Amino acid sequence: MIGLTKIIVAGFKGRMGATAVDMVLNHDGFELVGVYDPVATEKNLNEVAGYADQNVPVLTLEQVPDVTPDVWIDFTIPKAAVANTKFALEHHISPVIGTTGFKAEEVAALKQLSKEQGVGGLIAPNFGxxxxxxxxxxxxxxxxxxxxxxxxxxxxxxxxxxxxxxxxxxxxxxxxxxxxxxxxxxxxxxxxxxxxxxxxxxxxxxxxxxxxxxxxxxxxxxxxxxxxxxxxxYDRVSFMTGVALACEKVTAAHELFEGLENFL
Incomplete structure (x- = not known):
């Protein structure tokens, strides 16, 4: 699968996370190399209803670097998303964050970290x-x-x-x-x-x-x-056009942006 963008979806147990999983699985240019949710008890996505034919590991944070992802999609909760974004940047994974509720000082610190690491990312309040x-x-x-x-x-x-x-x-x-x-x-x-x-x-x-x-x-x-x-x-699938666009472009960036308009 050379040339495919390797993606992890965090928060795959939620409605937006599940929608993101479907988008990645159905996108010709993407490869879903793992999913993450700290409350998940499954070891593989094929244990979840509707994904019986998929062989995608449910990862711990320690296992994430082993699958060498390019992009981290995050639809979790603010407290978790801040830590997840920091983790992704520190491991040179480009974060695409749809979780809202970040504080201004948190975004500022993450932007500084992204510049230090030279890793592109996006925090978007809305991907529609x-x-x-x-x-x-x-x-x-x-x-x-x-x-x-x-x-x-x-x-x-x-x-x-x-x-x-x-x-x-x-x-x-x-x-x-x-x-x-x-x-x-x-x-x-x-x-x-x-x-x-x-x-x-x-x-x-x-x-x-x-x-x-x-x-x-x-x-x-x-x-x-x-x-x-x-x-x-009217349907959460409408957000996925913007998420896919961000995943296609974010790895070419070298800083963390706010707002999808930066990639349009």
Whole structure:
């Protein structure tokens, strides 16, 4: 299998991790050389329902270097993902991280480590191409409409709020938006939290309901007009186009990037 990109998927027991496993197995340019999950009791992927014909080892961290992977795909939880990213960079494996909830100082430290190691990587709050476009469009609109609020909606099992996508959107808008505290300065919350979280004067509202996957609306208001930019994810498979793109390009990089737009 010379020429194939050798990939490990961390968090393969979760929904996004399982979707990533399927993507790698069905991609002509990739080879799944192992899967990892600290709570897994299986020794091989063929012990998992639906993968009876696959011979892919379930690895411990100590075993990972033995299969010489090129890329580490991570859909785990923030605490684990930070340690996993550090491990990958230290072992010259390019991380492609879809886990959200990283702290700014954690990302900064990982970026520094990637430069020291000369290993490329990507942390992306969202791998959906429509989500990337939504963030780019919102950034353009924020130049002209400083009055804006973000409503992000996800399934009820999501661990972090606001979502990484919402925070990234707010960060991107803050780069070009005129400083303004959104809302009436004299308003009073009769129920604490009614106005949502505040990021640089912009309000972010998080909705968590069963039946949802990932959705975000960026709503702008102007004098006599309004603009709504909305993105909807109906199936987790939509994220895999971006994950595959990152896996194809990340090994040619020499630093850790934030956001899929860096590889588009």
């Amino acid at each position: 191409l429509t989500a990337v476009l939504m963030m780019q469009f919102a950034k353009q609109a924020a130049k002209y409409f400083p009055d804006v609020e973000i409503i992000e909606m996800h399934h009820d099992n999501k661990l972090d709020a606001p979502s990484g996508t919402a925070i990234k959107t707010a960060e991107m808008m803050a780069e070009v938006r005129a400083q303004k505290e959104q809302g009436n300065p004299n308003e009073k919350e009769t129920l604490k939290g009614a106005r949502g979280a505040n990021y640089d004067g912009m309000h972010i509202h998080s909705v968590r309901l069963p039946g949802l996957i990932a959705h975000q609306q960026v709503q702008f208001g102007g004098v006599g007009e309004g603009l709504t930019i909305r993105q909807d994810t």
